[in-house]
Amino acid sequence: MSPAQELTALALREAGDAVAARRTSSLELTEAALARIEKVDPGLGAFLTVSAERARAEARAADARAARGERRSPLDGVPVAVKDLFSTRGLSTTAGSRILEGYRPPYDADAVERLAAAGAVLLGKLNMDEFAMGSSNENSGYKPCRNPWDPSRTPGGSSGGSAAAVAARLAHGTLGTDTGGSIREPAAFCGVVGVKPTYGRVSRYGVVAFASSLDQVGPLARTVGDAALLLRTVAGHDPRDMTSSSRPVDDYLATLEGGAKGLRIGVPREWLAGGLEPGTEAAVRAALDTYQQLGANLIEVSLPHSRYGIAAYYIIAPAEASSNLARYDGVRFGIRSPARGLREMYGDTRDRGFGPEVKRRIMVGTYALSSGYYDAYYLRAQKVRTLVRRDLDQAFECCDVVAGPVAPGVAFRLGEKVEDPLQMYLADVFTITANLAALPALSVPCGKDAATGLPVGLQLVGRPFDESTLLRAARAFEREVGIFPAPPEVE
Amino acid sequence: MALADFQVVIGLEVHAELLTRSKIFCSCSTAFGGEPNAHTCPVCLALPGSLPVLNQRVVEMAVTVGVALGCTIREKSVFARKNYFYPDLPKGYQISQYELPICEGGAVPFTAAGQDKVARLTRIHMEEDAGKNVHGVSEDGASGVDLNRAGVPLIEIVSEPDLRSADEAVEYVRSLRAILMALGVCDGNMQEGSLRADANVSVMRKGAEKYGTRCEIKNMNSFRFLKAAIEYEARRQVEVIEGGGQVEQETRLFDPDRGETRSMRSKEEAHDYRYFPEPDLPPVRVAPELVERLRAALPELPRARSLRYQKDLGLSAYDAGVLVSDAQVAGFFDRALAAYGSGPEAAKKVANWVNGEVARLANESATGPADWKLTPEKLAAVLKLMDAGSIGGPGAKQVVEEVFKTGADPAAVVQQKGLAQVSDEGAIEAVVDRVLAASPAEVERHRSGKKNLTGFFVGQVMKELRGKGNPAVVNALLRKKLGGS
Numbered sequence: 001m002s003p004a005q006e007l008t009a010l011a012l013r014e015a016g017d018a019v020a021a022r023r024t025s026s027l028e029l030t031e032a033a034l035a036r037i038e039k040v041d042p043g044l045g046a047f048l049t050v051s052a053e054r055a056r057a058e059a060r061a062a063d064a065r066a067a068r069g070e071r072r073s074p075l076d077g078v079p080v081a082v083k084d085l086f087s088t089r090g091l092s093t094t095a096g097s098r099i100l101e102g103y104r105p106p107y108d109a110d111a112v113e114r115l116a117a118a119g120a121v122l123l124g125k126l127n128m129d130e131f132a133m134g135s136s137n138e139n140s141g142y143k144p145c146r147n148p149w150d151p152s153r154t155p156g157g158s159s160g161g162s163a164a165a166v167a168a169r170l171a172h173g174t175l176g177t178d179t180g181g182s183i184r185e186p187a188a189f190c191g192v193v194g195v196k197p198t199y200g201r202v203s204r205y206g207v208v209a210f211a212s213s214l215d216q217v218g219p220l221a222r223t224v225g226d227a228a229l230l231l232r233t234v235a236g237h238d239p240r241d242m243t244s245s246s247r248p249v250d251d252y253l254a255t256l257e258g259g260a261k262g263l264r265i266g267v268p269r270e271w272l273a274g275g276l277e278p279g280t281e282a283a284v285r286a287a288l289d290t291y292q293q294l295g296a297n298l299i300e301v302s303l304p305h306s307r308y309g310i311a312a313y314y315i316i317a318p319a320e321a322s323s324n325l326a327r328y329d330g331v332r333f334g335i336r337s338p339a340r341g342l343r344e345m346y347g348d349t350r351d352r353g354f355g356p357e358v359k360r361r362i363m364v365g366t367y368a369l370s371s372g373y374y375d376a377y378y379l380r381a382q383k384v385r386t387l388v389r390r391d392l393d394q395a396f397e398c399c400d401v402v403a404g405p406v407a408p409g410v411a412f413r414l415g416e417k418v419e420d421p422l423q424m425y426l427a428d429v430f431t432i433t434a435n436l437a438a439l440p441a442l443s444v445p446c447g448k449d450a451a452t453g454l455p456v457g458l459q460l461v462g463r464p465f466d467e468s469t470l471l472r473a474a475r476a477f478e479r480e481v482g483i484f485p486a487p488p489e490v491e
Numbered sequence: 492m493a494l495a496d497f498q499v500v501i502g503l504e505v506h507a508e509l510l511t512r513s514k515i516f517c518s519c520s521t522a523f524g525g526e527p528n529a530h531t532c533p534v535c536l537a538l539p540g541s542l543p544v545l546n547q548r549v550v551e552m553a554v555t556v557g558v559a560l561g562c563t564i565r566e567k568s569v570f571a572r573k574n575y576f577y578p579d580l581p582k583g584y585q586i587s588q589y590e591l592p593i594c595e596g597g598a599v600p601f602t603a604a605g606q607d608k609v610a611r612l613t614r615i616h617m618e619e620d621a622g623k624n625v626h627g628v629s630e631d632g633a634s635g636v637d638l639n640r641a642g643v644p645l646i647e648i649v650s651e652p653d654l655r656s657a658d659e660a661v662e663y664v665r666s667l668r669a670i671l672m673a674l675g676v677c678d679g680n681m682q683e684g685s686l687r688a689d690a691n692v693s694v695m696r697k698g699a700e701k702y703g704t705r706c707e708i709k710n711m712n713s714f715r716f717l718k719a720a721i722e723y724e725a726r727r728q729v730e731v732i733e734g735g736g737q738v739e740q741e742t743r744l745f746d747p748d749r750g751e752t753r754s755m756r757s758k759e760e761a762h763d764y765r766y767f768p769e770p771d772l773p774p775v776r777v778a779p780e781l782v783e784r785l786r787a788a789l790p791e792l793p794r795a796r797s798l799r800y801q802k803d804l805g806l807s808a809y810d811a812g813v814l815v816s817d818a819q820v821a822g823f824f825d826r827a828l829a830a831y832g833s834g835p836e837a838a839k840k841v842a843n844w845v846n847g848e849v850a851r852l853a854n855e856s857a858t859g860p861a862d863w864k865l866t867p868e869k870l871a872a873v874l875k876l877m878d879a880g881s882i883g884g885p886g887a888k889q890v891v892e893e894v895f896k897t898g899a900d901p902a903a904v905v906q907q908k909g910l911a912q913v914s915d916e917g918a919i920e921a922v923v924d925r926v927l928a929a930s931p932a933e934v935e936r937h938r939s940g941k942k943n944l945t946g947f948f949v950g951q952v953m954k955e956l957r958g959k960g961n962p963a964v965v966n967a968l969l970r971k972k973l974g975g976s
Contacts, residue, residue, distance in 0.1 A: 109540055209539070241544075242545065243771065323574050325583075326582065332538075374765075374767070
């Protein structure tokens with residue numbers, strides 16, 4: 001391994017410790033990451049924008065702090081990157097959409113501010129499905145992103161770039177957002193750890209909205225501990241987001257090594273009742289066995305309403321999106337089609353700026369909210385949501401976490417499901433439960449599919465604001481089986 | 492006349508801009524005017540990722556109005572999105588309230604044609620104002636958008652269809668406006684759009700039980716236009732029915748230049764606003780303790796104040812009504828009266844000046860008591876100078892006008908402008924003698940019974956004294972010299 005490769009191979013906390021101990025510098029880490037992005041990313045497509053100069057400046061500032069013996073946080077000087085859904089002052093923010101081409105926000109998202117306050121170095125903005133709508137990153141308005149394990153396959157979505165960049169060692173950690181599985185599914189497909197926190201744990205301020213009542217910011221990293229550190233960094237109350245919680249943030253790292261002994265793990269009968277690819281089911285069952293060996297108790301639970309979750313989700317999310325995306329009208333930012341009249345300007349701008357999946361969801365959502373249909377669709381979907389949450393609340397009366405697959409199978413091939421939106425939507429079947437119920441959930445790599453050698457993720461869902469238990473459970477597994485390896489080097 | 496066979500039925504939706512310092516969902520200033528888009532931020536520009544944060548003062552003001560109007564205050568109310576596209580609506584939706592508004596029920600008292608009446612309220616809800624489109628901002632004729640007003644807090648006060656004439660509608664709005672101003676939640680400025688009314692108007696044959704099809708009339712920014720628009724619309728609807736047609740449910744716009752309403756959009760073209768609960772804002776919780784605190788802090792309302800003025804100060808219903816229609820003016824009156832004296836005579840005098848000369852000067856300058864250089868104490872001082880005989884009525888008017896403009900001390904103005912009244916009997920007597928000596932014919936005619944010539948002599952004397960003679964002294968001397976009257 002070259003010295004640069006050794007640097008990019010460092011995990012998040014290792015990199016931070018190396019800067020603090022002055023074994024390396026933030027600038028060296030940053031240069032190594034930028035060089036690797038330059039070399040690897042043209043074939044991968046994880047980044048939409050690389051902010052090299054800004055990163056170098058931040059790295060120099062971090063090095064100056066290290067020279068003075070200052071350390072803002074364990075992240076100080078470590079290169080990271082964020083999904084292109086996060087507003088970054090003066091830096092292109094497209095949400096993966098052509099309609100925001102050229103838009104440079106005048107402000108930073110709360111999570112971006114917190115990363116900066118912790119001293120992290122921002123490498124750039126990551127590829128994603130347009131407006132976070134998708135499960136394969138193929139809906140990016142700019143370019144597809146590929147899976148580092150197999151470039152013919154998708155990295156998952158919508159935070160495909162966030163997962164691929166971590167897996168391919170382009171960044172030591174990233175931020176994504178998860179509305180129906182958009183952190184967990186790509187994390188599973190790429191063999192990294194991804195956490196969707198409790199709704200309200202991380203501020204949504206500055207995060208381009210997809211479905212406001214479901215969107216949540218979360219970290220992706222190579223190890224559970226790194227994800228815990230990133231989450232602790234960005235979590236916390238923000239008065240600019242009225243849905244953000246004022247509950248104090250737990251010290252996830254302090255309880256991380258608590259093990260799985262005595263942990264009560266609920267296994268929903270409906271989640272392992274067929275429909276999974278054999279390799280995925282085998283890996284998930286093996287993971288559950290491992291927990292048992294670690295002293296955890298497996299308890300069968302039932303989530304009878306989770307089967308209606310996907311229908312409810314595909315009403316609620318498009319309904320909110322249809323309203324959230326109304327502001328892209330060509331008047332104030334992004335692209336504007338030259339037109340003589342107002343209607344023409346709206347129509348042309350939105351027709352040119354939005355991709356097919358976004359248009360599909362705007363139409364579905366507009367329909368679901370329209371007069372005469374609201375009760376039958378939106379209101380009923382909200383009732384399902386309540387029932388889904390009730391199922392989980394009941395499960396948590398007898399268990400501490402609920403475990404199951406993240407996705408029905410491993411990363412699929414690019415183009416495989418593009419023509420069949422319903423098939424694509426079913427990729428979210430296990431993940432949307434946590435979004436509808438506003439609960440924390442994560443994906444931790446639990447092995448490889450025997451047939452393809454591709455990573456499989458185990459999903460853990462926790463009680464509201466009990467990210468500590470989730471992370472501790474995931475870490476117990478990771479400690480037992482070892483940190484998931486990097487994909488083979490693709491030249 | 493067919494109109495007399497019909498009953499007009501009116502319900503009003505009044506939008507009142509609240510006097511908060513900052514907008515409803517961000518900390519931008521609500522100040523009127525300013526360079527276009529000077530009072531904006533990522534939130535009220537609806538930049539991607541921005542989120543609304545509710546200004547708690549808006550809730551308090553809405554509750555205050557609700558308590559004053561006898562509404563039921565919801566412990567839990569919900570904001571909703573009203574979705575429609577327009578360039579002055581940056582998010583593509585207005586944050587308003589729909590199914591669960593903050594106030595329900597209640598009523599507005601008003602007086603029309605000398606009768607005390609009440610119109611019931613359906614609801615009061617909170618919402619944000621839109622910006623405005625400005626046309627022809629550049630040489631190529633392009634339109635611009637000014638979002639300074641976007642996000643200014645509004646309450647919408649919706650009445651039941653309880654009003655039965657254009658005059659009742661006007662008096663309802665007048666009364667509501669006075670209440671909102673007394674509560675200090677709205678400046679009541681209809682010209683600047685701080686208070687706007689939309690009217691739902693229908694007509695039915697007298698004696699009918701079922702209301703006719705209604706039309707919503709928009710764009711009436713004065714009492715005069717409100718009255719004209721409703722009267723026009725009622726006539727129009729009666730003509731349609733009398734002509735054998737049917738009134739179509741639609742939204743109509745009042746054109747003040749032509750005094751007409753004209754169709755803006757039909758029922759078929761009506762927007763489907765696709766209301767749904769605003770996911771970015773948790774439900775608004777109003778604790779009973781807050782309601783009680785705001786109830787206890789309510790100021791005296793216009794109607795109570797008017798009754799008190801009539802009962803305790805002996806003012807006429809008219810004078811009292813004019814004073815209380817602007818709480819600041821009523822406050823000015825209170826202070827002027829306190830500085831001047833007590834009793835019905837003093838009150839009547841102060842009220843006459845406040846509603847007369849002072850109101851005239853205020854109208855001319857389009858100002859309110861807060862802007863006036865004439866303090867209540869200075870007005871009282873002018874009245875006292877009059878009582879002391881130092882100045883006469885016309886002089887007093889000149890002093891008030893000067894003080895109103897400059898804020899100078901009234902006594903100094905009297906001095907400076909030479910307005911002091913001549914009360915010295917010796918000086919006046921000399922003039923009276925001169926006038927009588929110069930007009931022997933008139934004196935003769937007066938003595939032979941032409942008593943209306945008294946005015947002629949007073950005029951001549953005053954002319955000699957350049958208007959500054961004390962009228963009481965002049966009259967008394969003339970009476971003495973001409974022999975009784």
